[in-house]
Every structure is written in structure tokens, then in C-alpha cells.
Amino acid sequence: MDEPLKFLFAEHQRQRQASFILDAIAGGAFDDDGVRNLVKFLDQDFVDHVADEEIIFFPLLKKQCQPEDKIEDLLSRLADEHREDELVGDHVVDSLRNLLSGRQLTASDKKRLTIFAKHIRQHLAIENAILLPIARVRIDTDSLMFVSEMLKERRAR
């Protein structure tokens, strides 16, 4: 967390892995520990990550970006996608919990898992390809130190 942009990127890598696990589960391959870890990740780290972006990064980017970055459009698109992820993610976590209690996934559960997985990958690809490069250029060193403190503070609660 001392290097916030690297931290964000690392979280995206973990989300990517989680998305592949979602695909595997939808394909019928799973073990209980794997599903349990995935539920924990989606319930906690994934939710924290969205909040880090919306509470800390997005407002800072809005402040430090130049008009030619057209950041407002990008941020509102990403925030819309976060809302979608929250809705679908809740359903996904419910069906994963059902799976742990011995109930099979229905065809529509499986479909939802793969749609969610694809959505996660597509979202983080945009953030890695567009958002992070802009952030590297626009967010100054002092602000990065402030971000680092905020990230730690949010987790200390």
C-alpha cells in the first residue's frame, strides 16, 4: 500500500485470477476451500477495492486531471459498472454459498458466473489500460502519499 498504483494493479491481478476461478466453477470444477476463499475475496477485498477507487482515487483524479483527459466520462462509466458488479456480485455470492451448502448450481447461476467473470476482466482491462496510465501521469507524489495513508486507514478500522 506504500505504492498505491502498484497496489491497485496487484488487486486487478487478483480479480483476474478470481474471474478464472468463477469460470472454472461454472464449468463444474470446484473444491470447497476454493469456493470459500473466493466468497471471502468477493465479499471483502473486491468490495474494498471498489470503495478505494470511488472514495479515494476517483475524486483525486477528478481534481488533478486536465480537461483533455476526459476523465469525467470514464469515471462515470466505471462507476456504473461498479453498480452492476455489486448487483450481480450479490447473486453470485449467494449461489456460491448455496454450492457450499450442497445445492447444485442451476444453468442460470452458471451463466451469471461467467457473465460476471467476463465483466470483471473487461472492467479491469479498461482500468489498467486507461485509468492507471492517466493516474501515473496526473497524481503527484504528495497525493500518492496521502492515498497510501487513506488506504491503510480504511483497513485499520
Ligand SMILES: [Fe+2]
Ligand atoms: Fe473499478
Ligand SMILES: [Fe+2]
Ligand atoms: Fe479496479
